[in-house]
Amino acid sequence: xxxxPGRPSLGSGWIGLRFTRDRGGAPSRRGPxxxxxxxxxxxxxxxxxxLAFLSAGPILATLGISLTSWDLLRAPELVGLDNYARLxxxxxxxxxxxxxxxxxxxxxxxxxxxxLGLALxxxxxxxxxxxxxxxxxxxLVTSAIAVGLVWAWIYSPTSGLLNQLLGALGxxxxxxxxxxxxxxxxxIAMSIWQGLPANTIIFLAGLQAIPGxxxxxxxxxxxGRGGRFRHVxxxxxxxxxxxxxxxxxxGSFQVFDQVFVLSRPGRPTDATIxxxxxxxxxxxxxxxxxxxxxxxxVLFMIVAVLMFAYFSSQRxxxxxx
Amino acid sequence: MLTTSQARxxxxxxxxxxxxxxxxGACGSTTPTTTPAASTPAGQSAEPGTSEPAASGGxxxxxxxxxxxxxxxxxxxxxxxxxxxxxxxxxxxxTVDVTVADWDSYWDKLQTGLAxxxxxxxxxxxxxxxxxxxxxDVLLDLTPYIEAEGYDLGQLDDNAVKDFxxxxxxxxxxxxxxNVIALFYNRxxxxxxxxxxxxxxxxxxKLVEVGKQLTRDTDGDGTIDQWGLYTETTDMExxxxxxxxxxxxxxxxxxxxxxxxxxxxxxxxxxxxxxxIWKEKVVPDPAIFAETGDAFEQGVAAMEINGSWLxxxxxxxxxxxxxxxLPAGPAGKATSVNPTGAxxxxxxxxxxxxxxxxxxxxxxxxxxKIMALKASVPVNKEILATSYxxxxxxxxxxxxxxxxxxxxxxxxxxxxxxxxxxxxxxENVFNAPNKTAADAIASVNEELNGILAGGx
Numbered sequence: 001x002x003x004x005p006g007r008p009s010l011g012s013g014w015i016g017l018r019f020t021r022d023r024g025g026a027p028s029r030r031g032p033x034x035x036x037x038x039x040x041x042x043x044x045x046x047x048x049x050x051l052a053f054l055s056a057g058p059i060l061a062t063l064g065i066s067l068t069s070w071d072l073l074r075a076p077e078l079v080g081l082d083n084y085a086r087l088x089x090x091x092x093x094x095x096x097x098x099x100x101x102x103x104x105x106x107x108x109x110x111x112x113x114x115x116l117g118l119a120l121x122x123x124x125x126x127x128x129x130x131x132x133x134x135x136x137x138x139x140l141v142t143s144a145i146a147v148g149l150v151w152a153w154i155y156s157p158t159s160g161l162l163n164q165l166l167g168a169l170g171x172x173x174x175x176x177x178x179x180x181x182x183x184x185x186x187x188i189a190m191s192i193w194q195g196l197p198a199n200t201i202i203f204l205a206g207l208q209a210i211p212g213x214x215x216x217x218x219x220x221x222x223x224g225r226g227g228r229f230r231h232v233x234x235x236x237x238x239x240x241x242x243x244x245x246x247x248x249x250x251g252s253f254q255v256f257d258q259v260f261v262l263s264r265p266g267r268p269t270d271a272t273i274x275x276x277x278x279x280x281x282x283x284x285x286x287x288x289x290x291x292x293x294x295x296x297x298v299l300f301m302i303v304a305v306l307m308f309a310y311f312s313s314q315r316x317x318x319x320x321x
Numbered sequence: 322m323l324t325t326s327q328a329r330x331x332x333x334x335x336x337x338x339x340x341x342x343x344x345x346g347a348c349g350s351t352t353p354t355t356t357p358a359a360s361t362p363a364g365q366s367a368e369p370g371t372s373e374p375a376a377s378g379g380x381x382x383x384x385x386x387x388x389x390x391x392x393x394x395x396x397x398x399x400x401x402x403x404x405x406x407x408x409x410x411x412x413x414x415x416t417v418d419v420t421v422a423d424w425d426s427y428w429d430k431l432q433t434g435l436a437x438x439x440x441x442x443x444x445x446x447x448x449x450x451x452x453x454x455x456x457x458d459v460l461l462d463l464t465p466y467i468e469a470e471g472y473d474l475g476q477l478d479d480n481a482v483k484d485f486x487x488x489x490x491x492x493x494x495x496x497x498x499x500n501v502i503a504l505f506y507n508r509x510x511x512x513x514x515x516x517x518x519x520x521x522x523x524x525x526x527k528l529v530e531v532g533k534q535l536t537r538d539t540d541g542d543g544t545i546d547q548w549g550l551y552t553e554t555t556d557m558e559x560x561x562x563x564x565x566x567x568x569x570x571x572x573x574x575x576x577x578x579x580x581x582x583x584x585x586x587x588x589x590x591x592x593x594x595x596x597x598i599w600k601e602k603v604v605p606d607p608a609i610f611a612e613t614g615d616a617f618e619q620g621v622a623a624m625e626i627n628g629s630w631l632x633x634x635x636x637x638x639x640x641x642x643x644x645x646x647l648p649a650g651p652a653g654k655a656t657s658v659n660p661t662g663a664x665x666x667x668x669x670x671x672x673x674x675x676x677x678x679x680x681x682x683x684x685x686x687x688x689x690k691i692m693a694l695k696a697s698v699p700v701n702k703e704i705l706a707t708s709y710x711x712x713x714x715x716x717x718x719x720x721x722x723x724x725x726x727x728x729x730x731x732x733x734x735x736x737x738x739x740x741x742x743x744x745x746x747x748e749n750v751f752n753a754p755n756k757t758a759a760d761a762i763a764s765v766n767e768e769l770n771g772i773l774a775g776g777x
């Protein structure tokens with residue numbers, strides 16, 4: 001966070017290492033390549049081993065379970081593709097799919113744009129910048145529950161902060177969470193606020209990895225502030241943008257906490273139910289583990305297809321130093 | 322059901338971390354958490370007949386530790402431990418490990434524990450959810466113990482016993498306490514308005530009339546700041562199922578095979594709640610208190626229709642609490658009763674000790690202790706008839722209400738049924754009057770019948 005400008009920091013270096021390999025481009029790294037690689041594998045080993053031993057088995061198992069009717073407690077019964085066929089006609093599932101898509105389509109671009117703006121604003125050499133940065137990173141270390149409680153109060157129709165602020169501007173009070181129109185946007189706003197610091201850290205690291213020489217050279221060539229941003233900052237930040245994009249996309253398709261917390265008491269309505277909540281509800285409340293597993297695989301396939309398209313697009317817009 | 326009580330709401334939030342963790346590891350762990358097998362000698366037989374206790378029943382097996390899991394506030398663990406103390410005093414070779422989880426994580430933990438073969442030996446069961454467990458081979462059939470001892474189920478509330486007995490007469494667990502719905506009122510507000518307290522002569526009309534008198538804009542700023550009546554709309558138990566029965570309707574048909582909500586009387590009951598909110602405007606829009614909790618507890622509603630579990634909460638809030646029976650509807654008096662019971666895990670290592678704990682919890686001694694917590698109505702008829710009615714001001718009302726109480730419906734697929742139904746009602750009937758109750762029911766009734774058919 002406080003690395004002096006011009007020195008490569010973890011963020012971009014790591015991303016360079018990870019993704020330039022895919023294109024076969026020559027990564028700019030110091031030291032012999034083989035040595036770096038060995039270290040890289042060592043560093044990702046805990047994650048990879050954890051995934052391989054703790055997640056891969058259950059993930060594959062859900063594929064088998066999705067072909068069964070299983071209530072979690074008695075022996076599963078093979079039903080072929082029935083679960084998948086039923087999903088297509090399930091109104092609540094289609095609502096969940098629609099809501100999750102809407103959530104992703106809004107929260108990812110808006111969240112990334114705001115994080116980038118925040119990172120630019122925080123990438124200043126002014127007094128007390130560390131304190132200011134810390135303030136912005138607080139949501140990252142605050143528990144989702146505490147955040148949910150505070151936002152529930154912000155959205156309260158009578159005494160809520162939001163309605164009071166809007167009331168001062170003459171806007172009539174809204175019923176944010178219980179209003180089918182505002183419910184999802186309200187959840188999205190909370191999620192963006194919550195996700196802001198994680199993306200900002202990565203952008204900030206990316207910004208600080210841009211060598212100062214580039215800006216000097218651009219200035220000499222007559223580039224103004226806007227020119228320097230467009231032709232130096234933005235292209236060199238595309239690896240960070242690519243990386244935060246992946247995390248945000250995957251994360252937003254898995255949205256659960258915010259919906260779970262804000263829809264208490266009661267349950268998510270047709271306007272707020274999401275894919276992962278649907279999976280949770282069927283698996284853990286309705287004794288339909290097979291059905292829930294099928295929904296998980298549909299979700300997985302959607303994310304996989306999106307990721308494939310996203311990675312394929314990398315060549316066209318991501319510039320590595 | 323306690324799920325929807327405001328008191329439980331904030332506790333539910335703590336479930337989040339656990340719930341997400343469970344999602345991630347749902348298919349994994351079979352690590353035993355409690356009751357290590359080592360504590361039960363391998364040679365001990367699980368056959369109830371072989372370690373036959375005397376009729377009045379001291380424990381005769383080897384020393385064991387059993388886990389007794391309940392849902393509730395972490396603070397409740399001490400009162401529940403106190404209830405169990407009498408049991409361990411009488412059976413010194415049994416150690417009871419009481420564990421508590423909030424409502425949401427309780428069920429997540431229980432299901433993963435059952436699936437992984439490491440469930441608590443004895444655990445609390447909510448009446449409506451019972452059939453979903455009874456039909457899945459995870460509960461111990463207590464009938465052999467009951468027959469061997471000649472245990473008289475007739476000493477427990479008949480409705481409550483029903484929820485823990487299958488149609489074929491198999492007994493899975495014993496009821497522990499009852500949740501009964503009544504009308505709470507704030508004596509101070511009635512006194513200030515010079516209105517007589519609610520009593521057993523009240524009808525729907527009277528409720529609306531007094532509700533209107535007590536719904537006020539006390540500071541004249543154009544918004545209501547004292548409501549006549551408050552209730553919760555997100556579960557049938559808090560209010561609307563009682564209205565359905567008071568109107569002469571029902572939730573299910575007599576054979577339990579189909580929804581009875583499409584009867585005009587049933588719709589009329591749900592319609593009454595919508596009217597209280599949107600037509601008579603004596604109950605606040607559910608959105609207003611969705612985030613901030615119980616309006617009655619906060620002292621901004623003069624009456625509340627809700628369950629016995631709120632008595633300690635309201636008293637702690639300093640409300641001068643009065644309790645009256647629910648007003649009569651067009652078809653007379655009715656209320657809702659929902660038992661909580663103790664069931665035994667089918668694969669427990671200590672079936673005899675577990676049975677004895679379930680039996681103890683329904684005994685007069687334990688019932689007196691449960692009663693003293695004021696949060697629920699005892700299930701033991703002897704205690705109900707003798708010490709309970711005078712145990713606090715209003716207890717008599719709960720005891721008397723049992724005479725016209727309907728059992729909250731319990732059937733396979735209950736949660737799915739409730740989710741489909743309640744999502745529609747919340748969105749289109751209670752949170753906003755987009756549809757009449759009859760229209761809303763018409764839009765989901767076929768789906769509800771499908772769920773009932775699937776569970777048969």
